[in-house]
Amino acid sequence: MTNSKPIAPMIIRGQIITDHLVEVGGxxxxxxxxxxxxxxxxxxxxxxxxxxxxxxxxxxxxxxxDYAVELGKRLNFADNRHLQExxxxxxxxxxxxxxxxxxxxxxxxxVLERENIVEAVEASVGIEYxxxxxxRRLLDGTELEVRCFGARALHIVAGNAPALSLWTILRNMVLxxxxxxxxxxxxxxxxxxxxxxxxxxxxxxxxxKHVTVAYWKGGDTAFEERLYQPQNIEKIxxxxxxxxxxxxxxxxxxGLELISLDPKRSASILGRQTFESEAAMRxxxxxxxxxxxxxxxxxxxxxxxxxxxSGTDDDGVQKLNDFGRLVYDAMLKLPNSLSTxxxxxxxxxxxxxxxLRLDDEWYQVIGGRDGEGAVIVSKIPEAVSFSAMLDDRTxxxxxxxxxxxxxxxxxAYTQTVGIYPEALKDELKDILxxxxxxxxxxxxxxxxxxxxxxxxxxxPMRRMGKWISNQIASPEKTPAPWLRPSIN
Amino acid sequence: xxxxxxxxEDKTRLLLxxxxxxxxxxxxxxxxxxxxxxxxxxxxxxxxRFAELRDRIPMVKKLADAEGVDRVDELHDVVPLMFEHTVxxxxxxxxxxxxxxAQINKxxxxxxxxxxxxxxxxxxxxxxxxxxxxxxxMDQAVPELRMSHTSGTSGTxxxxxxxxxxxxKACQVRKMLVWATEGPDAPDPELHTIYPYYRSGFLSHxxxxxFLIEALLPAEANFHCAYPTTLSSDVLHLGAKIRAAHAKGxxxxxxxxxxxxxxxxxxxxxxxxxxxxxAAFFEQMTNELRGKRVYIGGTWNLLHGMATAGLAxxxxxxxxxxxxxxxxxxxxxxVQPEGWRDEVQRFTGAASLRESYAMSETxxxxxxxxxxxxxxxxxxxxxxxxxxxxxxxxxRTGRQTGRAxxxxxxxxxxxxxxxxxxxxxxxxxxxxxxxxxxxxxVGPIQRYSDKNGGDDKITCAATEASxxxxxxxxxxxxx
Numbered sequence: 001m002t003n004s005k006p007i008a009p010m011i012i013r014g015q016i017i018t019d020h021l022v023e024v025g026g027x028x029x030x031x032x033x034x035x036x037x038x039x040x041x042x043x044x045x046x047x048x049x050x051x052x053x054x055x056x057x058x059x060x061x062x063x064x065x066d067y068a069v070e071l072g073k074r075l076n077f078a079d080n081r082h083l084q085e086x087x088x089x090x091x092x093x094x095x096x097x098x099x100x101x102x103x104x105x106x107x108x109x110x111v112l113e114r115e116n117i118v119e120a121v122e123a124s125v126g127i128e129y130x131x132x133x134x135x136r137r138l139l140d141g142t143e144l145e146v147r148c149f150g151a152r153a154l155h156i157v158a159g160n161a162p163a164l165s166l167w168t169i170l171r172n173m174v175l176x177x178x179x180x181x182x183x184x185x186x187x188x189x190x191x192x193x194x195x196x197x198x199x200x201x202x203x204x205x206x207x208x209k210h211v212t213v214a215y216w217k218g219g220d221t222a223f224e225e226r227l228y229q230p231q232n233i234e235k236i237x238x239x240x241x242x243x244x245x246x247x248x249x250x251x252x253x254x255g256l257e258l259i260s261l262d263p264k265r266s267a268s269i270l271g272r273q274t275f276e277s278e279a280a281m282r283x284x285x286x287x288x289x290x291x292x293x294x295x296x297x298x299x300x301x302x303x304x305x306x307x308x309x310s311g312t313d314d315d316g317v318q319k320l321n322d323f324g325r326l327v328y329d330a331m332l333k334l335p336n337s338l339s340t341x342x343x344x345x346x347x348x349x350x351x352x353x354x355x356l357r358l359d360d361e362w363y364q365v366i367g368g369r370d371g372e373g374a375v376i377v378s379k380i381p382e383a384v385s386f387s388a389m390l391d392d393r394t395x396x397x398x399x400x401x402x403x404x405x406x407x408x409x410x411x412a413y414t415q416t417v418g419i420y421p422e423a424l425k426d427e428l429k430d431i432l433x434x435x436x437x438x439x440x441x442x443x444x445x446x447x448x449x450x451x452x453x454x455x456x457x458x459x460p461m462r463r464m465g466k467w468i469s470n471q472i473a474s475p476e477k478t479p480a481p482w483l484r485p486s487i488n
Numbered sequence: 489x490x491x492x493x494x495x496x497e498d499k500t501r502l503l504l505x506x507x508x509x510x511x512x513x514x515x516x517x518x519x520x521x522x523x524x525x526x527x528x529x530x531x532x533x534x535x536x537r538f539a540e541l542r543d544r545i546p547m548v549k550k551l552a553d554a555e556g557v558d559r560v561d562e563l564h565d566v567v568p569l570m571f572e573h574t575v576x577x578x579x580x581x582x583x584x585x586x587x588x589x590a591q592i593n594k595x596x597x598x599x600x601x602x603x604x605x606x607x608x609x610x611x612x613x614x615x616x617x618x619x620x621x622x623x624x625x626m627d628q629a630v631p632e633l634r635m636s637h638t639s640g641t642s643g644t645x646x647x648x649x650x651x652x653x654x655x656x657k658a659c660q661v662r663k664m665l666v667w668a669t670e671g672p673d674a675p676d677p678e679l680h681t682i683y684p685y686y687r688s689g690f691l692s693h694x695x696x697x698x699f700l701i702e703a704l705l706p707a708e709a710n711f712h713c714a715y716p717t718t719l720s721s722d723v724l725h726l727g728a729k730i731r732a733a734h735a736k737g738x739x740x741x742x743x744x745x746x747x748x749x750x751x752x753x754x755x756x757x758x759x760x761x762x763x764x765x766x767a768a769f770f771e772q773m774t775n776e777l778r779g780k781r782v783y784i785g786g787t788w789n790l791l792h793g794m795a796t797a798g799l800a801x802x803x804x805x806x807x808x809x810x811x812x813x814x815x816x817x818x819x820x821x822x823v824q825p826e827g828w829r830d831e832v833q834r835f836t837g838a839a840s841l842r843e844s845y846a847m848s849e850t851x852x853x854x855x856x857x858x859x860x861x862x863x864x865x866x867x868x869x870x871x872x873x874x875x876x877x878x879x880x881x882x883x884r885t886g887r888q889t890g891r892a893x894x895x896x897x898x899x900x901x902x903x904x905x906x907x908x909x910x911x912x913x914x915x916x917x918x919x920x921x922x923x924x925x926x927x928x929x930v931g932p933i934q935r936y937s938d939k940n941g942g943d944d945k946i947t948c949a950a951t952e953a954s955x956x957x958x959x960x961x962x963x964x965x966x967x
Contacts, residue, residue, distance in 0.1 A: 347877060348937070351572035351907070357554075358547040359598055362580050382582045385644045386574075388736065412737025436737060 006089050008188045010036040011195045011213045012044050014203055024217060025185055031092035033188060038216035039223055045212060046232030047152050047178045055206040056150060056176035061131050064173055065114055067207050072112025074197050075166075077105050082196045086189035093186050095160055095298045096343060103337035104162045108194075111166050111451075120451035121174050124461040130174060133470060141477035148465035150177035151234045154227075156218075156248065157191065158239035158261075159184030160298040165191035167451065168237070169198075169211060175465050178210040180233070188215050218244060230255030235464060237261070259463045261456050264300035264415035264438075265388070266291075266446060269406045270308040271424035275319050284420045285323060287444025289330035291418045292395040293339030293373065294447035301416045301439075301446045304390040305383045307406040310399045317379050320399045321364055324377040328366045331373055331393060338447070342392035345371030349394060352386040368394065381405055403427065410435040415456060418443040500532040504897055505653075507852075507868050508660045513672045515664050521867060523925040530870045533897045535560050541903060546598040546605075547575065548903045563895075564881045567872060570893050570905040573849060575599070576638075576646035584645075584725070585743070589613035589622045592647070596635075600649050601901045604633060617747050619645075619721035623690040632901070634699075636692040637721060638848055643732025645725055648692060650851060651901045655696065658851045658898060659703035661868065665856070666704060666783055666812045680710045680777055682784045682807075684769070684794035687711070689719030692848035693787065693816075704783055712777070714769045714794075715758065722748055723755045770798060773806055781808040784836065788815045792828040795835035805837030814842040814856075845933060849906045852898030855929065862920050862928035870895040871927065873914055874907065876936060889913040891936065909935050 010017040021034040038045075047053070077083050087105045091098045110116075121127050125148060128134050133145035155168045165181065169191070172179040181191045191213045198208045216223055228236065228251035238248045239261040252258045268291055274284045291303035310320040331339065353374055356363040363384065368374025373393025376384055381400045390396060400406055406428075410417060414436045419425045420443035429440050438457040441448075449455070475483065494502075502510040510529075511517035538560045543549050548569060552558070555568040579595045582588075590613055597605030611629035616622040619637070626635050634655055638646040667674055681704065686694055701711050726748055733739040758765075784791065791813070798806065813836060829841055845855040845863040853869030865871045873882040873890035882888045892912045896904035911934045920928050 344877065347879070348909075351574045352578075355572055355574035355578040358550050358575060359578060359595065361595065378580075380580055380582065382580050385577070385581050408741070 006031070006033045008033050008035040008183070008192060008215055010038070010041060010215070011192060011199070011211070012041065013047075013212055014199055014209045016196065016199065017041065024215065025093070025188075030185075031089065033089075035188070035215045038214055038220070041214070042223060042226055045180055045214060045227060047210075048232070050152060053150055053152070053176065053178060053210070056210060059176070059206060061127055061174070064176075064207065065117060067202065067205065068112045068117055068170060068173060069114050071194075071198060071201060072109045074201055075109040075112065075194065077102075077108070080193075080197060082193035082200075083108070086193035089189045090162065090187060093159075093188060094162075094343075095186055096296050097340045099336040099340055100295060100338070101162065105190075108163060108166050111163060111170065116451070117170065117174065121461070123452035124454075124459060125175075125465065129467075130176070130465075140479060141473070143472040143477075145470040145472070147468050147470075148175070148462075149468055150175045151464065151466050152178045152180075152232070153235040153237055153464060154180045154182065154233045156182045156236065156238040156240060156244065157184055157187070159186035161295060162187060162190040164239065166194055169194055170451075171461055171464060172211065173207050175461070177464065178212075180212045180214065180227075182218070183213055183215040185215070185218075219247060221250075224251060228256065234466070235259055237460065237464060257463075259458070259460055261460065263413065264456060265304050265390075265413055266301050266416035266418070267409040267414055267437075268303040268306040268418040268420070268443060268446075269409055269424070269428065270306065270310075270420050270443070271403075272309040273421050273424075274308065275310045275316075275323070280421070281319075281323055282326060284443060285326035286330045287420060287442075288395075288418070289327050289334060290338065290444045291446040292327070292375075293331045293334045293393050296339055296342045297373075297391055297393050297395075299447065301449055303416075303418055303446060304395055305387050305409055306395055306397045307400050307409040308397055309401070309403065309406070312381050312399045312401050316399050316401075317377075320397055321366075321377050324364065324366050324375040324397050327395070327397070328373075328375045331375075332367075339393065341370075341372040345373075345392045346389070349386070349389050349391055352384070352389065353394065356384070383408070407431070407435050410437045412436045415439055416441055416446050418446050420444075496528060496532055499529055500536055503529050503533050503867065504536060504900070505657075506660075507657055507898075508664050509672075511664075513664055513669050513674065515668045516670060518661075518664060518867070519864075519924050519926075521925065523919075523927075526867055526926060530867070530897070531563060534563060534566060534870060534895055537895070537897060537899070537904060538566065541601070544601050545903050547571075563870060563872070563884070566895060566905055567874065567879070567881045567893070569903075570872070570874075570879075570895075570907045571903060572907050573646065573909065576648055576849065577644045579647075581644050584619070587616060587618065589616050592622075593626075596647060596649055599902055600633075604630065604649070604651075604901050607632075618745075618751070619690065619725055620718070620751075623721060634695060636690055636695040636848065638692055639724065639728070643728050645721075645728065646849075648848060649902050650899075653900055654851055654896075654898045655699040656703070657868070658854070659696070659699040661852075661866070662700065662854070663703040666814075676706050677781070678710075679705055680712060680780055680782045681705055682773065682777070682782050682794075683711065683713040684784075684786060684790050685713065686715045686717060686719035687713045688717075690721045691719060691724065694719055696851075700783075700785070712769070712772055715762070715765050717758065720751050720755060722751050726752065766797060770801055770803065773798075774803060778806055779808055780811075782811045782836075783814075784811065784838075785814045788824065788828065791815050791832050792825070795828075795832040798835040799831060804834055806835065807837050809837055809839040811836060811838040812842065813838045813840070814844060816844055816846050845912075845929060847906075847908060849908075850894045850896035850899075850904070852896045852904075853894050858920060858922040858924060858928070860920055860922050862915070862922070862930055863933075864920065864922075864924050864926045864928045867926070868897050869904075870897065871914060873912070876911065879907065884916050886917055887913060887915050887930070892933075909937055911936055 007018055017036050020037040020040050022037045023032055023034055025032045083105055087102055090101045094101045129148040133147045135143060135145045137143055157164050157168055183191050195211050195213045202208050235257045236248060237259045238245055241263045245260055268288060270284055274280050294302055308320055310316040353365060353368050357365045362379050364377040366375040376396045378398045383398050384396050387396055410432055416439040417432055417437045418441050422442060499510060542552055551569050557568055560566055579592055583591050593608040597608045607630045613622055613625055616625055623635060632652055633649055634652050636648050701708055705711060733742045833841055843857040846853060850869050853866050855863040855865050857863050872893040873888050874893050875882055876891045882890045892910045893907040912929045913931045915930050916927055
């Protein structure tokens with residue numbers, strides 16, 4: 001029986017393990033798969049001795065780039081059977097639909113283009129800090145050298161976009177870190193396929209041998225308590241929902257740092273100009289549809305509540321209604337590499353949306369009868385009570401009269417704010433961050449997250465490294481502590 | 489007229505209007521109504537309710553028109569017209585903030601029959617300062633209704649427009665079971681009720697007190713509660729809003745009126761006085777009520793809280809072993825401490841604890857658990873099982889697991905169709921060894937939201953489940 005189930009091997013530093021299989025997954029119609037019993041490999045997962053990172057320091061940044069670029073070529077979807085297999089299996093586990101999963105797999109090789117990596121690393125860390133000690137002289141004569149070292153890190157990757165596994169592997173490579181990637185149950189195959197490609201390409205290369213990929217059931221506390229220890233891991237990079245992040249915090253202790261890419265949601269703001277011409281309305285509608293529909297709204301970057309300066313009088317609400325119809329139509333026409341009808345419309349959300357449908361006093365529901373996604377137009381300057389649940393291509397357009405009111409769009413959980421037109425951004429970009437916004441983007445570009453940019457109001461790349469200083473001083477150049485006068 | 493010779497129409501009318509009369513007030517007959525008879529009566533009753541309400545309740549009409557449901561030939565025909573719980577809170581939350589109760593009444597009017605809607609619209613609620621005011625005013629203005637609300641964990645309260653007759657019918661069934669009557673002339677026993685909470689309030693299960701007193705007790709004086717005041721709905725709502733704002737990171741935007749602050753202070757004062765109230769409550773139990781037969785009904789945690797407090801005072805076996813203890817099953821996301829049932833029984837001395845499966849939205853559906861651990865469906869609420877994904881009905885045969893839904897036949901001025909958030913398993917065919925012919929729930933009752941929240945799937949988008957978690961988390965920080 002079990003022979004028919006797919007196997008997600010464990011990869012420990014270049015070694016592919018398929019023994020001691022146990023069955024996992026299979027809840028709620030999900031794919032059940034086999035994976036090595038993580039408890040048997042607990043002691044092999046961490047890089048016990050940190051001096052084993054030294055082999056990475058024999059590499060120059062150019063060597064790492066060469067490796068990454070070669071890997072990029074081998075991650076060409078058309079001729080990589082690991083990716084093809086993983087893609088097929090991911091159709092069954094992913095929160096998105098096959099065309100979106102496939103498009104994401106087809107885009108993997110582009111992440112590893114040389115110029116892109118150089119740009120991203122230069123912007124987010126500074127290549128010189130990774131290559132060696134960067135000297136400078138301080139006012140008191142001290143010569144200070146700073147260098148960014150790699151760390152032993154555990155990565156709890158989000159399962160909503162396959163590319164995140166590659167981002168993690170790339171960040172790990174350029175930082176010269178050692179990664180244990182905990183594969184998510186809704187994407188157990190992507191990181192594995194990349195790691196297997198690395199093993200085929202260069203089995204003994206230090207970069208290959210500093211990537212470990214394993215699946216274990218999140219919340220297996222007996223297992224996690226032993227693994228998540230400062231002698232094993234220095235940093236935990238966790239993407240995720242509130243429950244999973246809260247769960248991880250129990251292991252944080254001195255010597256073990258949490259880099260938290262928190263649960264987020266995103267919003268949009270449309271200025272008055274949007275509604276002043278038919279052309280502007282049409283353009284904004286297409287852009288907004290893209291921000292709502294991208295990855296079927298499974299990304300934290302996707303727009304959910306949209307504040308529109310359409311005005312709140314009858315005329316304004318009517319305009320917003322017309323605009324909502326344009327957004328809905330544009331959403332249905334998005335390319336299937338960006339958005340499709342959702343895999344499974346959240347029944348809890350459907351209950352909320354359908355309830356609004358029964359009474360059109362305050363809300364107009366456009367679409368959504370067949371689980372394809374919906375646009376809810378508020379007729380009052382107020383978001384729906386269930387705005388935090390918006391998902392599966394469901395957005396809420398809220399009319400406002402003045403820009404003062406749009407701040408309600410933003411709170412401590414807001415990641416991206418898409419703004420239209422461009423000129424409005426300058427008015428808002430110094431205010432929105434005070435309310436919680438972390439990324440401001442031209443409407444329509446929410447899904448185009450950049451490795452070169454900060455993320456979630458932190459710089460994860462810099463945080464993932466260990467920043468070490470070397471002070472060079474002598475009494476001739478720098479006042480010496482032992483030469484201080486005594487006091488009475 | 490003898491029931492055996494009564495027509496289906498007449499029996500149907502009794503099931504809808506006076507269910508206890510259908511079995512001639514016999515507790516035994518109620519429990520042993522033959523399965524075929526229940527089926528026939530329920531279908532007939534459903535058809536009647538559909539005919540009466542389909543075009544008269546605006547939200548039902550809108551749904552029925554959209555779904556193209558014009559007749560009911562079998563039970564499943566009504567499934568597309570079932571309300572999700574969200575319907576009862578689909579008003580904009582700002583209406584409450586702005587105390588725009590006139591608009592809320594207008595909205596409620598779409599959930600009830602036109603006669604009631606008219607009265608709701610005519611009620612002068614312009615001066616209402618808050619929920620407590622409004623509920624009180626509504627009791628006077630529309631005496632046929634006894635509105636209640638749910639606890640509103642998401643920050644939004646559901647308003648349930650139950651009619652007085654609905655409450656009364658449900659309590660008459662309760663009376664028949666508690667008194668174990670075998671006919672209309674059963675003598676009034678000298679029964680007391682112990683209630684470890686507030687005397688009154690508008691929260692649904694507190695709201696039932698008036699009707700329970702009326703049905704079960706010879707006099708108001710026989711009702712003994714822990715706190716002789718009204719539970720403020722305004723304070724409850726504030727608590728829900730704070731939790732929601734914490735979770736959204738918008739606590740700084742919360743505006744709190746001076747009237748509400750005053751209520752909060754009154755609540756704090758009551759909290760400070762709680763030990764005295766508790767002492768008096770327990771004193772009364774031990775001095776006046778020791779050994780007497782009592783009725784105690786409440787959520788499991790209220791009962792357990794009382795029992796642990798009582799046991800800590802050294803009290804055990806306080807009441808008659810024949811006392812009637814009843815509690816609603818389901819932990820609502822809280823882990824029930826082991827042995828809570830034993831502690832409740834040890835404290836009260838009651839020989840048994842009657843657990844039931846029930847929900848505020850369908851008051852006629854108190855489904856009692858038999859000695860074999862099965863929750864038997866009340867005849868007054870037709871059970872349905874739906875596919876959790878598609879909401880399509882599952883077959884009414886064999887053993888099926890799905891989302892529970894009910895049609896509350898007691899609902900006479902509002903729509904009885906309601907979809908719960910619970911996953912249950914129903915045994916449709918095999919009779920229960922306890923001898924009750926009715927269908928029943930086997931195994932645990934689980935909330936879908938808890939089930940999904942327990943998953944280790946991760947996406948970086950914040951989910952509603954994560955928000956609920958956040959609320960729990962922040963609540964503990966507050967404490």
